[in-house]
């Protein structure tokens with residue numbers, strides 16, 4: 001049984017997926033990303049490939065640390081943010 | 090004519106008091122050591138030898154600097170730096186703008202234009218190739234930059250490129266901008282320096298081109314870079330613009346709100362670009378010679394007009410993250426029309442939005458605390474922000490206080506106001522909350538022009554896996570040095586920072602570009618050393634201008650007061666001091682931040 005992980009999307013990932021929030025399945029970051037990739041063709045085209053983030057994108061768990069490692073374990077209740085890596089303004 | 094391709098090998102030095110212009114040669118070694126833009130501008134500022142003079146004194150130089158890449162087909166290279174002493178900070182100020190002014194200025198046959206002295210009356214400096222004439226500016230005094238450009242083009246001919254100040258620069262508001270074609274050299278008050286010289290505008294037109302060392306290689310590099318600039322590394326800027334930071338920063342607890350009393354804004358969604366795009370038309374534009382095009386211009390029908398008719402009712406509003414934060418969440422304003430109106434008003438008046446918003450937000454908190462008796466100036470009231478902007482430029486008693494920036498306003502108010510004035514060295518803090526972005530906090534503290542995200546770029550470290558942004562440790566200060574060096578190189582080449590993620594081998598690719606342009610046999614390692622030299626040269630200017638180690642810190646609010654919804658996160662004076670010490674050590678300076686003669690020599694700065 002996979003964890004249900006809440007995912008929030010910002011910037012380009014949000015505009016590519018067409019949603020601000022969704023729920024994805026997975027026990028590791030790579031599985032969650034793979035689930036998103038399978039369900040959102042826009043994300044597969046731009047942000048995620050083979051369950052890994054493409055360059056220019058980053059995840060954040062719970063608004064705390066930034067992560068990219070597909071092997072990162074996730075627990076039920078974790079919230080994953082998917083965003084553009086460049087924060088320049 | 091220079092022997093170094095890409096350069097003219099000289100600069101024009103205008104003395105407005107005497108009405109003269111001279112052509113001054115630049116040594117090939119100087120060009121290689123300082124490149125152009127911010128680097129060359131810092132060298133020229135130091136070489137003028139007047140660091141201790143008041144920023145608005147006649148002797149204080151105002152320097153427009155081009156670069157070896159200007160005029161090349163490399164994307165985003167049409168940039169110029171404006172370097173001077175800042176009236177806000179009394180330290181170095183280096184601001185950048187992108188426009189055809191850079192290309193036309195370089196075609197006057199120079200690598201920089203140094204302006205000293207003061208005109209006897211409001212004037213326009215008209216430069217055609219290496220000839221100067223000073224024309225009266227009485228008819229355009231009081232006009233916005235845009236209207237000034239239009240009027241002067243009509244008078245001089247359409248092919249002049251014109252950089253000018255708006256009413257804020259004329260009034261010497263300490264955070265006035267210099268503008269060309271809607272782009273601003275924005276931070277630190279270079280517009281006030283220009284206004285103090287009674288120089289309304291500088292118009293340039295020229296015919297002199299530089300040679301490129303290896304045109305074929307340069308074209309190949311340019312094509313490749315342009316191709317990459319269409320890719321994913323810049324998608325955010327192309328498709329959404331910097332304003333898309335707003336909701337991300339809000340979610341991460343890094344969106345400064347109500348004068349940094351909070352780092353999340355409950356009305357962020359209302360002023361977000363996502364919401365603005367849903368309710369109004371948007372067009373995209375780009376700076377000259379840019380293939381990215383990060384400018385997003387929103388249709389705006391609201392009047393926002395001041396009584397003198399400065400504003401055009403139907404003009405769109407260019408919206409950046411920094412306008413949105415400074416005139417929105419920082420002032421607690423949730424009405425998008427009011428944020429757009431304030432943004433447009435800053436644009437037309439020639440005000441730096443970050444310092445304008447920061448000073449107004451600070452004043453609003455002073456009102457809230459009973460330290461300032463201005464009952465109408467309250468958080469959340471967009472009309473109050475517009476009124477304050479108008480008063481700043483009208484020069485009312487309150488406006489005169491606000492025109493000095495938050496640090497001087499705090500000094501006038503007294504009590505504990507300086508503890509929550511949102512500034513470092515006098516420059517207002519941009520839209521990056523220092524308590525939850527602690528590498529950025531270090532970057533603000535040590536920044537030579539004060540609290541500035543662009544020259545430091547340390548937020549890039551915080552938004553990565555490299556650190557825990559809420560608990561950055563001294564051994565990680567090295568990362569702030571590395572990223573600041575890269576920014577110094579970009580600002581001296583000059584290339585747009587939004588291109589940086591498209592550069593896979595940053596120093597190596599920069600070396601290739603310079604090889605193709607100049608013919609120098611330059612390496613990535615040499616460019617790393619050059620970047621460190623440029624940062625040190627800026628510090629050297631500050632030392633000569635009176636810098637003291639105690640300046641390299643943050644206001645007490647950020648060191649002692651946790652954020653209401655993130656109480657576990659603290660920075661603290663002791664850890665910030667440790668970070669600053671580690672930063673200084675990583676630079677090879679003394680632990681306090683002084684540059685010893687031996688270090689100056691090893692950086693190649695002895696002659697300065």
Ligand code: SF4
Nearest residue numbers: 375376379381383585
């Ligand atoms: S990316 Fe934006 S700021 Fe940079 S040069 Fe292009 S339009 Fe100008």
